[in-house]
Amino acid sequence: MDILKIQKKVRRDEYELSYHAEKERYAEDILIHDLETTIFNGEILEDYPDDPRGPSCLVSGYSRNQAIHIVCGYTHMEWIRVITVYLPKPPKWIDERTRAFTR
Template identity: 45%
Template sequence: MENLNIKTIKKLILKGQWFLSEHALDRLIERNLKISDVLVSILNGEIIETYPEDPRGASCLILGKKDNIPIHTVCGLMNDNLVIITVYLPEPPKWIDERTRGGK
């Protein structure tokens, strides 16, 4: 399995080796986002947090933008494919800004 880094993530997106979790699909619908919005945000994004100890497998948080709107995407790897675990807009109170976590 390849390392979870932004280069690998972008390569998997471009090769079509990705899928959405059911949770991510629900969040897209809930937030009125398109899959293309998320893919564009990942392709122009950067990893801002890593979760190597996640019990479900190593994952990371990507900050990207679509039409200047910040989008957070949590991704992991499964069977050499990228899994888009969840997608959300970084908003208060959980986020002070797109890079800074707020209070709980």
């Protein structure tokens, strides 16, 4: 996946959130503005080209001085689908760029 294409789709409002992403967003107090800001200033931290649900990636960025992770892929209509969104923290993450365990 390409971060510039993801950013372009989000700027055009061509994205949707999964039910899981909405639940996580509310639980972590992440606003839609935070999600968009994270994508606009973010980078692809991990790429998952062989995901069984279709190619996806992990975008890492910041909003309101906090690191945010967004896993996203494409829908069949070529929109961005936000699969999940969360704040990277222990025990899964050492910091926003370093997993505490290997995949």
